[in-house]
Amino acid sequence: MTFEVTILGSSSATPIFNRNPTSQLLNCNDKFYLIDCAEGTQQQLIKFGLKASKIDYIFISHLHGDHYFGLIGLLSSLHLNGRIKPLHIFAPKAIQEILELQFKHSDTNLKYELIYFAIDPTKSEVIFENNDVSVQTIILNHRIPCTGFKFTEKKRLRKLLIEKLEQDEIPIELYPLLKRGVDLDLPNGNVIKNIDYTTDSATPKSYAYCSDTLYDSKYFESIRGCDTLYHEATFLHEMIERAKETHHTTALQAAEVAQTVGAKKLLIGHFSSRYKTLVELLDEARTVFPKTELAIEGLTFEI
Amino acid sequence: MTFEVTILGSSSATPIFNRNPTSQLLNCNDKFYLIDCAEGTQQQLIKFGLKASKIDYIFISHLHGDHYFGLIGLLSSLHLNGRIKPLHIFAPKAIQEILELQFKHSDTNLKYELIYFAIDPTKSEVIFENNDVSVQTIILNHRIPCTGFKFTEKKRLRKLLIEKLEQDEIPIELYPLLKRGVDLDLPNGNVIKNIDYTTDSATPKSYAYCSDTLYDSKYFESIRGCDTLYHEATFLHEMIERAKETHHTTALQAAEVAQTVGAKKLLIGHFSSRYKTLVELLDEARTVFPKTELAIEGLTFEI
Known part of the structure; x- marks a missing residue:
């Protein structure tokens, strides 16, 4: 079964040349799950030859713009391109008000149904399940309520x-x-x-996505033993004070998380625009956790 | 005095590969005016080496997403990048509610002042004036209230x-x-x-921007004699029925507008994503108005 993630954006906060803010496309058994949706996500999908029309589920970690400003444009384009099948959005409650206000003022009556699930940021729970995968929220520690997502494959038939x-x-x-x-x-x-x-079929794999968070052991339990961990690594560790102040993580800390929870592979992303090249962030993480990769635009990682 | 416009987007409705929805950057005497702001506008500015921080005035023609979905991201990035000088937004009234709702949920307190001017879409009037330029609205005929903008240079000193x-x-x-x-x-x-x-100094020039509109003689008077006319040309004339239905203009009609109002130069844009190449649209317009150019990404036109 296919279980892989394609990175659409690796930048934090603001876009910089060649780096877009956060979005990822998860392919699980040829069903498509979009994780976060920064401005320009629909352009990134086009750039990498991925079909937005195949996405049926969208997960938004929190309401900082670098994680959702592209959602309204993506949904509008799906409407204009004739989508009729429903689309599910798992996001903080306010997303519905934000989207509907904009649909109202553009006089848009969507030709497809949007089905909202309001995430409760106070508890880690399974919010979605089908034959292929279950999705559990991860309570992160950020400036505003923020949840990560752990995607776990279902046990396959023998x-x-x-x-x-x-x-x-x-x-x-x-x-x-x-x-x-x-x-x-x-x-x-x-x-x-x-x-x-x-x-026996292959052991089910899991992918944990930790978008924006302070290094905080409280969420370790919910990602323990995951196969691939995506963890933000906004700064080098020399910027630890700035990381704490802004509720972000350093590359070194991300690697420590991966090691502590026993992940098999670590992907780091959400890089501050101060870093023109990323090799130092990768090197720093690898001093603690050698199986680290840069989650940069256009790369696809098998989980 | 510099008076030129750089095209940031030429696509209608949805982005396609290499074409972004509508936005333009007007430089008048080294002051910068952004006209419409589709999703991805901040990325386009970066791509073409233009500084968003220099923009002090933003004009939004209407609340279809392909003309404003990039505004919230641009404003957020200016905030994150330390802007402190005020920024003026001339737009339909609802823009304030849309922006403030998103600032609220991201817990963003802008470090600079946003000064809103709510455009009255029922009357053509001067909405802005400084030593360099005056801006008059143009009442267009679209599915939702929509205004164009005519930028006229002030008479210079001898x-x-x-x-x-x-x-x-x-x-x-x-x-x-x-x-x-x-x-x-x-x-x-x-x-x-x-x-x-x-x-005597050079005769003041004028630039008329007609974003989305049905071909309608009612707005001709307010753009008569402009030096450069930007006019949408969403379809080839063979799609005239579709153009009417969606309140858009064909390339032939855009050329007829330019000829009728006595413009010196015509820029056409807002091309439907059905057109993979644009030469047919250009050729069609030039049969009526030879001084037509394609307003495509990255090109700068002297007014």
Whole structure:
């Protein structure tokens, strides 16, 4: 199953040349989940050849503009381009008022339904679930209420050993039951042991997205053991005071989070515009957590 | 005096690859006026090496998103980048409510003052004036209230003939009076005739910006005789029915407007995303008005 994330923006606060503020597109089993939506997100999707029309779920971490100012434009373009299927928005409650005010003044009556889910920023809970994935909120510590999101794959069905099944002439009608892990007692007295004809599917993976936050152990539990951790790393550690003041994290701290929670891989982003190149941020994080990568525009990471 | 406009966006409704929705930056005597502000305008300014911090006046024609969704992001970035000087916004009344709602939810207290002027879309009037330029609204005919803007240079002071002034040893203290066109009777009985020492300054130029509108003779009077006319040309004339339905103009009609009002130059823009190349739109306009140019991203036109 595909489970990967494409980075649409790596800049904090303001865009700078070649870096856009935060947005990511998660592909889970060819269903598309947009995480945050800064100004210019629809242009970034076009630039990287990704189809906005395929997105059915949008998750907004908080209402600082560098995480949502592109939402109204994206939704408007979907409307103008003829979307009719519903679209789900998981975001702070006020997003609905903000969007509807702008639709009202542009006299826009959306041709598709927007289904809002108002995130409660005070508790970590599962806010979405389908056959592929569940999404749990992560309570972050920022200047305004802010939640991250942990996407966890659902356990997949067992894999059939087709060659063996064919060799023993097991009827094809039984395959779905075997995929579900069932042992079968046949009317003729034969027993089909599941273990002989299937293997376990891959272990479900998880992706934790921590957008804007002060380094704070309170949220560690909800991201413990995640496979890929995206964590903001706005500053180098020499700017730790500025990081605290603005409720952000340094590259070193992001790496410490990854190490502490036992993540397998770390992606860092949300870089201050003061950094014209990013190699120092990467190097700093890698001193603590070697499996760190820069989450920069256009890159796709397998979870 | 510099009087030129740089195009930041040429697309209608939705962005497409390499074309952004509408925004233009007018430079009049090294003061900067932003006209409309679609999503991605701040990124376009960065791309073309133009400083957002120099903009003191913003004019928004109407509240369709492709003309203003970039405003909140631009204003936020100016705040984050330390702006303290006031900024003037001339726009439909509701813009204030839309912006303030978003500032409230992001807990943003701007470090600079926003001075709002609510445009009355029912009358053509002068809404701004300084030593360089006056701005008059143009009542357009669109699906929601929409005004264009005519920027007219102020008459400049007369030009001094320095060589002649020095030759006749005219005291330098008198220069400012001569620039204002005054004849001088000196105490010693000498008369300094202005016409001998100065020449007229260049005739003031005007730039008319017609953003989104149905072809409608009602607004012709307010743009008559303008030097450069920017007029939307969303469709080829073969799409005239679609143009009427959506309250837009065809390239042929834009050229007819330019010809009818006696403009010296026509810029066309606001192109539908159905047109992957624009040469047909240009060719069509030039059949009626040869001095037509495509107003595309990054081009600067002297008025």
